[in-house]
Amino acid sequence: AQTVTQSQPEMSVQEAETVTLSCTYDTSESDYYLFWYKQPPSRQMILVIRQEAYKQQNATENRFSVNFQKAAKSFSLKISDSQLGDAAMYFCAYRSPYGGSQGNLIFGKGTKLSVKP
Amino acid sequence: GAGVSQSPRYKVTKRGQDVALRCDPISGHVSLYWYRQALGQGPEFLTYFNYEAQQDKSGLPNDRFSAERPEGSISTLTIQRTEQRDSAMYRCASSLAQGGGYTFGSGTRLTVV
Numbered sequence: 001a002q003t004v005t006q007s008q009p010e011m012s013v014q015e016a017e018t019v020t021l022s023c024t025y026d027t028s029e030s031d032y033y034l035f036w037y038k039q040p041p042s043r044q045m046i047l048v049i050r051q052e053a054y055k056q057q058n059a060t061e062n063r064f065s066v067n068f069q070k071a072a073k074s075f076s077l078k079i080s081d082s083q084l085g086d087a088a089m090y091f092c093a094y095r096s097p098y099g100g101s102q103g104n105l106i107f108g109k110g111t112k113l114s115v116k117p
Numbered sequence: 118g119a120g121v122s123q124s125p126r127y128k129v130t131k132r133g134q135d136v137a138l139r140c141d142p143i144s145g146h147v148s149l150y151w152y153r154q155a156l157g158q159g160p161e162f163l164t165y166f167n168y169e170a171q172q173d174k175s176g177l178p179n180d181r182f183s184a185e186r187p188e189g190s191i192s193t194l195t196i197q198r199t200e201q202r203d204s205a206m207y208r209c210a211s212s213l214a215q216g217g218g219y220t221f222g223s224g225t226r227l228t229v230v
Contacts, residue, residue: 043206043223043226044221044223045208045210045221045224047218091160103148103212104165104173105150105160105210105219106162107161108159109159
């Protein structure tokens with residue numbers, strides 16, 4: 001079974017600085033999807049970025065980018081120019097490439113990010 | 118609708134009561150998932166529907182939990198004889214196709230007192 005581990009329960013960053021959130025996962029599959037979700041205090045679940053394992057290029061969405069190391073099974077999220085609105089829980093998630101119930105998301109326990117003004 | 122809608126947003130119930138949580142997915146979305154998120158944890162899979170068929174219920178913790186999606190659209194998650202340990206955020210997510218991108222609802226926060 002696949003597992004997702006986020007080893008940093010809490011992180012803090014100064015506004016305008018850069019922070020990296022760690023995520024490792026375990027799988028025997030060669031193809032899969034990885035995601036970072038943001039959960040602000042409103043407790044919505046917002047997709048931040050998505051990476052397909054067969055793509056070597058790291059995904060980027062504006063100030064958010066990932067460092068995907070497939071061999072190491074590592075998928076870290078880098079937030080550049082941190083803003084107060086980035087403060088939230090961040091969840092790393094894994095999904096098999098198959099549909100159906102195998103396509104359900106497997107989440108890590110989350111990292112709480114604080115942004116200091 | 119424009120997004121995944123869940124109701125009620127908050128539910129406080131007494132131990133032993135039954136509760137029904139509703140999910141209205143995005144129109145046309147085939148796949149529907151239910152997740153449970155305890156405080157300080159990531160969401161955990163409960164059950165999955167493809168159209169009206171419940172294809173996986175392996176994540177339901179016990180037989181007090183059940184779900185249905187009779188017409189392949191709105192889904193209801195029912196918890197019978199609620200217990201305090203059932204207190205959590207219950208989330209629904211839908212996708213256009215199997216394996217497609219997910220849209221999450223805002224969740225129902227259930228508190229059992």
